[in-house]
Amino acid sequence: MQTELTNPAIIQFLKKKFKSAGFIDSLKIKYRSLICPFIPLIQMIKPGEKVGDVGCGSGQFLLLLSEFAQPSYMYGIEINARLIENANSLFNSLPHNNYKFEEYDGVHFPPAMGDLDVIYLVDVLHHVPSKNQRQFLKDLVSIMKPGARLVLKDINASSLLVYANKLHDLVFAREIGNEISITMAASLLQQFGLQIIEQSKRTMYVYPHYTIVAKK
Numbered sequence: 698m699q700t701e702l703t704n705p706a707i708i709q710f711l712k713k714k715f716k717s718a719g720f721i722d723s724l725k726i727k728y729r730s731l732i733c734p735f736i737p738l739i740q741m742i743k744p745g746e747k748v749g750d751v752g753c754g755s756g757q758f759l760l761l762l763s764e765f766a767q768p769s770y771m772y773g774i775e776i777n778a779r780l781i782e783n784a785n786s787l788f789n790s791l792p793h794n795n796y797k798f799e800e801y802d803g804v805h806f807p808p809a810m811g812d813l814d815v816i817y818l819v820d821v822l823h824h825v826p827s828k829n830q831r832q833f834l835k836d837l838v839s840i841m842k843p844g845a846r847l848v849l850k851d852i853n854a855s856s857l858l859v860y861a862n863k864l865h866d867l868v869f870a871r872e873i874g875n876e877i878s879i880t881m882a883a884s885l886l887q888q889f890g891l892q893i894i895e896q897s898k899r900t901m902y903v904y905p906h907y908t909i910v911a912k913k
Contacts, residue, residue: 702736702739702740702765703736704730704731704735704736706765707730707735707736707761707765708727708728708730708731710761710764711726711727711730711757711760711761712727714760714787715727715757726755726757729757731901731902732901732902732904733819733820733850733901733904733906734850734899734901734906734908735758735761737897737908738758738817738819738848738850738908739761739762739765739766740766741815741846741848741910742762742766742767742768742815743814744766744767745767745768745769746768746769746814746815747768747769747770747771747772747812747813747814747815748762748766748768748770748771748772748813748814748815748816748817749771749772749773749774749810749813749815749816749817750771750772750773750774750816750817750819751774751806751816751817751818751821751837752774752775752776752818752819752820752821752824753773753774753775753780753784753798754775754777754780754783754784755780755783755784755787756773756783756784756785756787756788756798758817758819759771759773759784759788759796760787760788763788763791763793763796768795769795770795770796771795771796771797772796772797772798772799772809772810772813773796773797773798773799774798774799774800774801774806774807774810775798775799775800775801776800776801776802776803777800778800781798781799781800784798785798797809803825804833804836805836806836806837806840808840810837810840810841811840811841811842812842813841813842813845814844814845814846815845815846815847815848816837816841816845816846816847816848817848817850818837818847818848818849818850818851819848819850819851820850820851820852821851822834822849822851822877822882823851823852823862823866823874823875823876823877824866824870824872824874824875825875826875827875830875830877830885831885834885834886834889835889838886838889838890838891838913839889841913842913843913844912844913845912845913846894846910846911846912846913847886847891847909847910847911847912847913848908848909848910849882849886849908849909849910849911850906850907850908850909851876851877851882851906851907852874852876852904852905852906852907853876853878853879853898853905853906853907854876854877854878854881855878855879855880856900856905858900858903858904858905859876859905861903861904861905862874862876862904862905863876865904879896879898879907879909882907882909883896883909883911886909886911887911890913891911891912891913892911892912892913893909893910893911894910894911894912895908895909895910896908896909896910
């Protein structure tokens with residue numbers, strides 16, 4: 698029986714899976730659903746779809762998909778080898794071997810991404826240097842197969858609350874984010890040939906999120 702998708706259920710699930718996380722990691726991993734719209738992101742998956750996560754970290758988001766959605770396959774890429782090890786260790790406890798994690802250089806997307814139905818880019822774009830963001834998105838779109846969907850979730854630079862996220866990144870990631878507006882993000886995706894099928898904005902506490910779903 699599939700677990701009901703609620704924030705308390707997400708938090709309880711992550712607490713069970715990430716028991717050994719330190720204090721800061723616990724805050725980032727276990728309680729992120731309180732400040733990030735995980736529920737609508739998870740609900741975008743149709744049963745049986747192949748799903749990818751760019752910048753998958755330790756596999757937290759794909760782990761949520763495995764519990765609260767019904768993907769047939771999950772594929773994560775990450776530039777940090779240690780995080781890939783964490784993800785593999787975490788997923789080894791799952792009953793199904795329907796996943797793969799790979800390290801990549803942050804520039805060249807693996808060919809395997811061309812087989813995915815949905816690709817998530819969740820709070821990754823603002824960590825890409827501003828001068829590289831356009832090419833990053835262009836290359837990502839180019840590797841997608843026709844009919845695939847890109848789910849871009851990031852922080853909206855057109856909101857004054859963007860400075861709350863900059864402070865957040867300074868504390869937790871020790872860097873200042875390179876956020877862009879939802880208007881700019883949508884324009885870039887359209888320039889690269891994607892059709893925008895859904896856009897939304899949502900402020901959670903002091904974080905001004907936007908989500909764009911675009912289809913190739």
